[in-house]
Amino acid sequence: MSRIFISGSSTGLGLMAADLLVSKGHSVVLHARNAKRAEAVRQETEAIVVGDVETISGAKEVAAQVNALGHFDTVIHNAAVGYREGHRVTADGLPHVFAINNAVGLYPDRADRAAQAARLSELRYAPSCRRQS
Numbered sequence: 850m851s852r853i854f855i856s857g858s859s860t861g862l863g864l865m866a867a868d869l870l871v872s873k874g875h876s877v878v879l880h881a882r883n884a885k886r887a888e889a890v891r892q893e894t895e896a897i898v899v900g901d902v903e904t905i906s907g908a909k910e911v912a913a914q915v916n917a918l919g920h921f922d923t924v925i926h927n928a929a930v931g932y933r934e935g936h937r938v939t940a941d942g943l944p945h946v947f948a949i950n951n952a953v954g955l956y957p958d959r960a961d962r963a964a965q966a967a968r969l970s971e972l973r974y975a976p977s978c979r980r981q982s
Contacts, residue, residue: 850874852895854921856902856911857928859886866925867892878918880911880928902928903948905941 853870857863859881867877871893879897881887887897900911929950939948
């Protein structure tokens with residue numbers, strides 16, 4: 850069977866996918882945004898990684914936790930927010946929706962991911978791309 854990491858898997862579709870995969874005999878590592886969400890998840894999974902991928906440093910921390918667990922056969926990037934979320938800018942100066950929905954480039958364990966993370970940290974939106982208040 851496969852070893853699988855699922856981001857954004859403490860609720861909703863990510864948790865449903867984890868339940869199904871565990872029932873099929875796969876080894877699954879979950880991801881929760883914070884300790885409260887992790888505590889609410891009572892699954893027969895290998896581990897739960899905790900961290901918020903909204904910021905680059907947070908996404909790198911989640912990536913480090915995932916990478917420390919070793920090789921994964923599959924990664925399901927489910928952590929995301931929808932366009933209906935209120936517009937706000939993260940501590941990194943990125944639109945919230947963009948930051949979370951693009952955190953996938955930071956993991957799993959691949960050498961090229963570090964280069965992607967470095968490029969993402971240098972990304973700046975042009976004024977014309979920012980939502981006007």
